[in-house]
Amino acid sequence: MARSRRISMPTKESYDDHVIRLFLLAAAVWGVVGMSIGVLAAAQMAWPALNFDISWLTFSRIRANHTFGVIFGFGGSALMGTCYYIVQHTGHVRLAFGRLALFTFWGWQAVIVLAMATMPFGITQAKEYAEPEWFIDLLIAVVWVAFGVVFFGTLARRRIRHIYVSNWYFGALIIAVALLHIVNNLALPVSLTKSYTIYSGAVDAMVQWWYGHNAVAFFLTGGFLGMMYYFVPRQAQQPLWSYRFSIVNFWALISVYMWAGSHHLLYTALPDWVQSVGMVFSLVLLMPSLGSAANGLLTFNGSWDKVRTDPAAKFMVLALVFYAASTFEGSMMAIKSVNSLTHYTDWTVAHVHSGAIGWVAMITIGSLYAMAPRALDRPAMHSVPAMNLHFWLHTAGLLLYIVSMWAAGVTEGLMWRATSADGSLTHDFLSSLIAVQPYYLGRLLGGVLVLSGMVVMAWNLWRTAAHARTEVIKPILVPVPEAIPEPVPDQYPPPLPAKS
Amino acid sequence: MGLQYKHWEKLEKNALLLGVLIAVMVSFGGLAEIIPLFNDAQTVRPAPGVTPYEPLRLAGRDVYVREGCYLCHSQMIRTLSFETQRYGPRSDSGEFVYDRPFQWGSKRTGPDLARIGGKYSDDWQRLHLLAPRQLVPASNMPGYPWLAKAKIDGADLTARMRALRSLGDPYTDAQIAGAEEAVLNKTELDALVAYLQGMGVKAVAAGGAVPP
Numbered sequence: 141m142a143r144s145r146r147i148s149m150p151t152k153e154s155y156d157d158h159v160i161r162l163f164l165l166a167a168a169v170w171g172v173v174g175m176s177i178g179v180l181a182a183a184q185m186a187w188p189a190l191n192f193d194i195s196w197l198t199f200s201r202i203r204a205n206h207t208f209g210v211i212f213g214f215g216g217s218a219l220m221g222t223c224y225y226i227v228q229h230t231g232h233v234r235l236a237f238g239r240l241a242l243f244t245f246w247g248w249q250a251v252i253v254l255a256m257a258t259m260p261f262g263i264t265q266a267k268e269y270a271e272p273e274w275f276i277d278l279l280i281a282v283v284w285v286a287f288g289v290v291f292f293g294t295l296a297r298r299r300i301r302h303i304y305v306s307n308w309y310f311g312a313l314i315i316a317v318a319l320l321h322i323v324n325n326l327a328l329p330v331s332l333t334k335s336y337t338i339y340s341g342a343v344d345a346m347v348q349w350w351y352g353h354n355a356v357a358f359f360l361t362g363g364f365l366g367m368m369y370y371f372v373p374r375q376a377q378q379p380l381w382s383y384r385f386s387i388v389n390f391w392a393l394i395s396v397y398m399w400a401g402s403h404h405l406l407y408t409a410l411p412d413w414v415q416s417v418g419m420v421f422s423l424v425l426l427m428p429s430l431g432s433a434a435n436g437l438l439t440f441n442g443s444w445d446k447v448r449t450d451p452a453a454k455f456m457v458l459a460l461v462f463y464a465a466s467t468f469e470g471s472m473m474a475i476k477s478v479n480s481l482t483h484y485t486d487w488t489v490a491h492v493h494s495g496a497i498g499w500v501a502m503i504t505i506g507s508l509y510a511m512a513p514r515a516l517d518r519p520a521m522h523s524v525p526a527m528n529l530h531f532w533l534h535t536a537g538l539l540l541y542i543v544s545m546w547a548a549g550v551t552e553g554l555m556w557r558a559t560s561a562d563g564s565l566t567h568d569f570l571s572s573l574i575a576v577q578p579y580y581l582g583r584l585l586g587g588v589l590v591l592s593g594m595v596v597m598a599w600n601l602w603r604t605a606a607h608a609r610t611e612v613i614k615p616i617l618v619p620v621p622e623a624i625p626e627p628v629p630d631q632y633p634p635p636l637p638a639k640s
Numbered sequence: 641m642g643l644q645y646k647h648w649e650k651l652e653k654n655a656l657l658l659g660v661l662i663a664v665m666v667s668f669g670g671l672a673e674i675i676p677l678f679n680d681a682q683t684v685r686p687a688p689g690v691t692p693y694e695p696l697r698l699a700g701r702d703v704y705v706r707e708g709c710y711l712c713h714s715q716m717i718r719t720l721s722f723e724t725q726r727y728g729p730r731s732d733s734g735e736f737v738y739d740r741p742f743q744w745g746s747k748r749t750g751p752d753l754a755r756i757g758g759k760y761s762d763d764w765q766r767l768h769l770l771a772p773r774q775l776v777p778a779s780n781m782p783g784y785p786w787l788a789k790a791k792i793d794g795a796d797l798t799a800r801m802r803a804l805r806s807l808g809d810p811y812t813d814a815q816i817a818g819a820e821e822a823v824l825n826k827t828e829l830d831a832l833v834a835y836l837q838g839m840g841v842k843a844v845a846a847g848g849a850v851p852p
Binding site: 184185186188191193195198199200201203204262263264265266267268292295296301302303308311312315316319323328329330331334336337338339340341342343344345346347348350358387391394395396397398399400401402404405406407408409410411414417418421480483484485486488489552556557559564565569570573574577 | 648652653655658659662663665666667668669670672673674677678680682683684702705706707708709710711712714716718719720722725726730731732733735736737738739740741742743744745746747748749750751772773776778779780781782783784785786796799800803804806807
């Protein structure tokens with residue numbers, strides 16, 4: 141199939157950066173909004189009076205606003221923006237269906253606004269990370285299909301025949317999340333604001349955690365690995381350590397992850413065999429997870445000095461370290477005997493945030509700092525010291541947060557199982573809540589530090605965009621087709637030459 | 641190397657093939673773990689004594705779901721001795737067949753509620769929901785005073801029971817017809833307390849729950 145059309149005239153095509161700038165702005169805004177709600181929720185855990193007896197400000201109503209705002213608002217906007225950027229730049233082609241791409245931006249923002257505006261009023265499906273009600277779910281499905289059409293349409297028009305590995309992850313993100321979202325949200329509406337899921341009890345639990353775990357796998361891991369595979373080599377100014385290794389890890393990751401969801405339900409009323417299968421696959425998952433992290437880190441070999449001079453590279457390196465750490469932790473927590481201690485405690489919260497603040501947020505921030513100047517036609521970010529300040533605020537906040545929650549989790553786990561010599565339980569439940577109160581303050585302070593870092597980033601992006609607000613940005617031209625060399629293979633065994 | 645690169649090359653240059661293969665590879669896990677559960681008697685047959693929620697309790701359960709109680713309270717007593725000692729007989733999957741959605745939870749900021757029914761009086765539950773720290777000073781649970789002011793909408797509840805019946809829950813015509821009267825002048829607080837007081841007791845009373 142002659143996929144690479146050789147055009148003799150130089151192209152006047154330019155990259156579509158407008159929609160990317162919009163997603164960049166949205167990511168910064170939702171990052172600040174989502175984390176502010178997180179800080180409020182953390183404060184309510186320490187001082188319950190902060191619920192003010194107002195229904196829509198109460199912890200149990202706004203918790204989903206924090207998770208949804210950060211995951212789908214901040215993470216989702218960053219993912220779609222970087223995906224559009226990467227698929228164009230790795231394919232040397234302008235985005236297909238420019239208007240549809242704009243629709244995905246406004247559609248996705250409408251989804252987040254609708255979800256954030258309804259959940260505090262109790263309009264919720266009460267399934268974690270899938271809280272929005274059915275009418276929002278329908279809109280999500282429509283926007284997601286449009287996202288897929290734009291992505292695969294662009295891929296189909298690409299001028300570089302080889303599909304770069306980042307795009308594999310974005311493709312898997314789009315296909316798998318569509319599948320997960322539709323299956324998990326099948327429900328019978330009673331009214332505009334209430335529906336009942338078609339699954340019940342143990343089946344519902346399995347479907348929900350198959351969704352919940354793989355939303356993590358494909359949204360918060362796969363998508364951000366796509367980001368990593370493009371921006372880490374770019375920032376390290378080195379080729380990927382091993383391209384073949386990235387492909388092996390890709391297939392291992394996407395096929396193994398889907399089996400691991402039942403590790404959220406160990407020792408529950410879910411049939412035992414499903415629990416055991418989930419635990420085994422969670423352990424197998426160590427291989428592709430650590431492999432991907434190692435591949436990213438080893439890419440810095442030969443240019444580790446970047447970590448000294450470039451804050452974006454700093455964010456990326458620490459992101460990879462936390463990716464390795466939190467996936468290792470996750471596999472350990474999926475071991476049944478470990479899980480009997482960690483489950484239902486704040487250790488789960490520590491694990492989630494080491495993944496979310498450590499891996500997801502840091503690779504996103506690093507990538508945004510790498511992408512923003514290019515998308516905004518500037519040589520560099522407005523302020524490098526502000527980037528460094530952000531890095532240290534974020535790192536300090538992250539460490540304070542997860543250390544506090546680890547300590548709280550271990551305390552709860554040990555107190556709940558402590559048995560006295562006469563066989564009775566040593567502690568009542570309330571004692572464990574009183575024991576972890578100091579850690580809740582530590583967590584709050586950690587959250588405040590991370591949030592202030594995000595505010596610094598938002599300011600820095602705004603200043604970097606000052607030029608773009610007054611002048612017409614010179615579009616970046618797609619490279620002339622003749623000038624594109626076929627990739628030189630530097631792997632063993634060497635690839636065979638393509639048949640002519 | 642047994643596998644030659646040219647086979648991979650075909651895949652790495654064909655977006656359609658890549659997409660199809662991704663869809664295939666991500667499907668196995670869910671198919672293997674979810675489909676068998678639909679036909680597993682243990683997960684879909686109600687435990688002895690477990691019946692669909694009575695109108696007032698159903699209304700209360702929907703309030704529980706709406707308020708997001710599952711974010712701090714689990715409804716799942718695990719098969720661990722320190723859990724059965726603290727909370728009662730372990731939970732059985734047959735106790736949850738009428739739960740849409742399931743509310744097993746993932747975090748215990750407060751204690752498990754799977755067998756909370758009958759452990760405290762109605763008055764205690766009522767006051768505790770309105771102002772938790774009047775009864776438990778060290779608690780960090782928010783108060784839910786608005787529940788006492790809101791009435792249950794009988795017509796809406798009838799529609800909900802009809803929807804549940806079409807999903808397979810065995811409500812009779814008489815039960816649905818009597819729903820409106822059963823919740824007449826009841827507040828959301830009444831409904832939630834009724835739900836809590838019924839929690840986990842049916843299976844135990846019928847001898848369906850496994851002893852600790």
